[in-house]
Amino acid sequence: MKKEELKENVRGYAQKFEDGGLRLLKKGQKGIVHAIFSRFGLVLVLLLLQVGLLFSIFRWFGNLLPHYFGGSVVVTAAMVVYLLNSKMDNSAKITWMVVVAILPVVGVPLFFYVKSNAGHNLLRKRLMELENTLRPQLPQNREVVERLRRAEPGAASLAKYLHGPGGGFPVYENTAMTYFPSGEAKFAELLRQLDTAEKYIFVEYFIIDEGLFWGRVLEILARKAAEGVDVRVMYDGTCEFSTLPRDYPKRLEALGIQCKVFSPVQPFVSTHYNYRDHRKILVIDGRVGFTGGVNLADEYINHVEKYGRWKDAAIMLEGEAVRSLTALFLEMWSVLKEPEFEAFLADPIPVPEHTQGTAAPYGDCPLDGERVGEMVYIDLLNRAREYIHIMTPYLILDGELETALKFAAERGVDVHLILPGIADKKFPNALAKTHYSALLDSGVKISEWTPGFVHAKVFVVDDREAVVGTINLDYRSLYHHFENAVWLTNAPCIRDIEEDFQATLEQCRTVENNPKSIWQGRFLFRAVGMLLKVIAPLL
Template structure:
C-alpha cells in the first residue's frame, strides 16, 4: 500500500514501470542529435578547436625547425638523462623515452604537463588530509591482530602494510563475506538489503545508466528518501559522456536524493581525465556493504547483451568490516564539503554471527604515491605455494607485476588467468595479448572465456586467501583510478570463489604459446598490439 501511494505521489517526476522500477522524466534522446546538442557535443567541439589551434601553431613554427634542430637534440638528450634517473616504473620510463625521442616538440611539453599534474594539487592535499582523518576513525582492534598473528603469521606483513602506508585500513575478524558469481545474484540481494535501510544508504559507482537495474534501485532509493532515510549517490563524471545527462544530480535531488558527480567532464584539456572514480560501493546503515565489478547498468545483470554473456563478481560484507567501506565513501563525498566521519563511524557495529576468518576492506588513491592494489596482488603472488587463480577483464602489465606472475609460475605455483573471449575494447584486447607469449613461456596458464566478456576482478591464492573488488590488472586501475577491494583470509566465501573460477574455466579456450593460438589469425589485431605496446602506460 505504501509503495503504491509513493508511486502515485511521484508520478509528476518519474515514470513508473510494471516491474516496479522508475525512470526520471525529460531524459534527452540518445544518439547523434543528443550528442551534438548536449554537453558532450560542446566538450568535443572545444577540445577539437584546442587541438586545431595547437597544430596550427606548430605548423607555423615548422619552417623554423631546421634552425632549432641542434637545440632539439640537446633537449632530447637532456630528457633521456633525466628520465633514466627518475624513480618510476620501467614501462612508463620506456614509454616517455620513446615519445620524447620521436616527437620532442610535443612529447617534452606533454611530459612536463603530465608530471606537473595541473589542477590536482589541491585535490591531492585534500585527499591526504581526509586519509589522515579517516585513520583516526578506524581504530585497530589489537586482539584481532594477535589472532591473525596466531592463525596466519605469513599474512601479517600485508596486514601491517594496509594499516600503515597502504592507507590506514584495519583488519577485522567479526565480518561475514558473501560472494556472488554474477551481477544477477548480487542484484537480487542488493534490492532485498536496500529495503532494510533505516538510517542511510550510500552509493558510489563508476557507471550508472538508466534501465531495468537502475530503475528498480532508484524506486527503492526514492521511496526510502521519502521515509526520511539519508540517501546519497555519487558517480564518475564520465557518465556525462555516455549514460546520464548533465543535470541528473538535480533530478535526483527532486526525489530527495543527494547526488554528487566526481570530476565532471570539462571542455578543456586537463590531467584530471587520468583520475577517475572507479570504485563501486554500496553501504546500508553501516552494517551491510557491497563491492565488486558490477556497475549499475543492465549489461551487468545480462538484461541486455553488449559483448556476449557478461561474467562478473561481487562481494557483500556484514559486520564490523563495513566501517572501512563507509569511510571510503565519506572520503570521496567530503572532497568539497565538511567531512562527517564522526557522525557515521562512531556507532559500534554488532559482530556478525558465524563470522570466520579476517577481512581488510581497502582503497587505492592515485594521488598518494602508493600503488596499494598492485602491492596486494604482488604480495599474494610472492607468498603463494600452490596456486593463484585470477579473473580479470584487462591485462596491461608493468614490468614488476609481469615479473611477479612469471616468477610465481617458475617456482611451481599454478598461476592461471581467465580473460575475455569477446573484448569490450579491441585495443586493450590487443595489448593484453602482447603479454601472453612471455607469461606462457614461464608456465603461466591463460584461458579466454568463450561465451563473452569477463568483468570480474578476483584473485584466489592457495584456497585460503583472496581479493575481490574493482581493481583490474592494467595501468588504469593500478596507477590512475580511485579503486577499492577487500582482502580476505580464511573466510568461508573463498571456497565459493574458487568454485566459480573452476566453473568459469569449463567454458574457456586454453591459449597456447603459438602465434596461431594467441592471435587466432587476426593480423590487424596483432599489428595493433605491436604498435600500441610502447604507449601502453598511456592507454
C-alpha cells in the same frame, strides 16, 4: 522537504518501464540531436577546438625542427638522463623516452604537462587532509593482527602495510562475507538489503545507466528518501558522456536523494581526465556493504547483451568490516565539504552470527604516491604456495607485475588467468595479447572465456586468501583511477570464489604458446598490439 512532497515528486517523475523500473530520462534524451545541442555537445566542441589548437602549435614548432636539430638532440639527451633518474615505473620511463626521442617538440612539453598534474594539486592536498583526519577513525585491533600473524605471518605483514603506508585500512574479524559469482546474484540480494535500510544508504559507482537494474534500485532509493532515510548517490563524470544527462543530480534531488558527480565534464583540456572514480561501493546503515566489479547498468545482469554474456563478481560484507567501506565513501563525498566521519563511523556495528576469517576493505588513490592495488596483488603472487587464480578483463602490465606473475609460475605455483573471449575494447585486447607469450613461456596458464566478456576482478590464493574488488590488471586501474577492493583471509566464501573460477574455466578455451592460438590469424591486430605496447602506460 516534507515526506508528502517527496512522495509527490516520486509519483511525478516515475515512468514505468515495461519490465519495471523508475526512469528519469525522457524519451530521446540519449539521441544524436540531444548530444549535439546539449551542454555536453558544447563541451565536446570546445574540447576539440582546444586539442586542435594545441596540435597546430606543436605542428608549427615541428616545422622548425630542421633548423634546431642540434638543440633537439641536446634536449632529448637531457630528457633521457632526467627520465632514467626519475622515480616513475620503468615501463613508463621507456614509453616517455620513445615519445621524446621521436617527437621532442611535442613530447617534452607533453611530459611536463602530464607530470605537473595541472588542476589536481588542490584535490591531492584535500585528499591528504581527509586521509589524515580519517585514519584515527579506523584503528587496528592488535589482537586481530596477532591472531592473523600466528595463523599466517605473511598475511600479517600485508595487514601491516594496509594499515600503514597503504592508507590506514584495518583488518577486521566479526564480519560475514558473501560472494556473488554474477551480477544477477548481486542484483537480487542488493534489492532485498536496500529494503531493510533505516538510517542511510550510500551509493558510489563508476557507471550508472537507466534501465531495469538502476530503475529497480532507484525506486527503492526514492521510497526510502520519502521515509526519511539519508540517501546519497555519487557517480563518475564520464557518465555524462554516455549514460546520464548533465542535470541528473537535480532530478535525483527532486526525489529527496543527495547526488554528486565526481570530476564532471568540463570544457578544458586537463590531466584531471586521467583520474576517474572507478569504485563500486554501496553501504546500508553502516552494517551491510557491497563492492566488486558490478556497475548499476543492465549489461552487468545480462538484461541486455553486450559482447556476448557478461561474467562479473561481487561481494557483500555484514559486520565490522563495513566501517571501511563507509569511510571510503565519506572520504570522496567530503572533497568539497566538511567531513562527517565521526557522525557515521563512531557507532558500534552489529555482529552477525557465524563469522569466520578476516576482511580488509581498502582503497587506492592515484594521487598519494602509493600503488596499493598493485602492491597487494604482487604480495599475493609472492606468497602463493600452490595456486593463484585470477579473473580480469584487461591485461596491460608494467614490468614489476609481469615479473611477479612469471616468477610465481617459475617457482612451481599454478598461476592461471581467465580473460574475456569477447573483448569490449579492441586496443586493450590487442595490448593484453602482447603479454601472453612471455607469460606462457614462464608457465603461466591463460584461458579465455568463450561465452563473452569477463569483467570480474578476482584473485584467489591457496584456498586461504582472496581479493574481490574493482582493480583491473592495467595501467588505468593500477596508476590512474580511484579504486577499492576487499582482501579476505580464511573465510568460508574463499572456497566459493575458487569454485566459481573452476566453473568459469569449464567454458574457456586454453591459449597455447604459439601465434595461431594467441592471435588467431589476425595479423593486423597483432601489429596494432605491438605498436601500442610502446605507449601502453599512456593509454
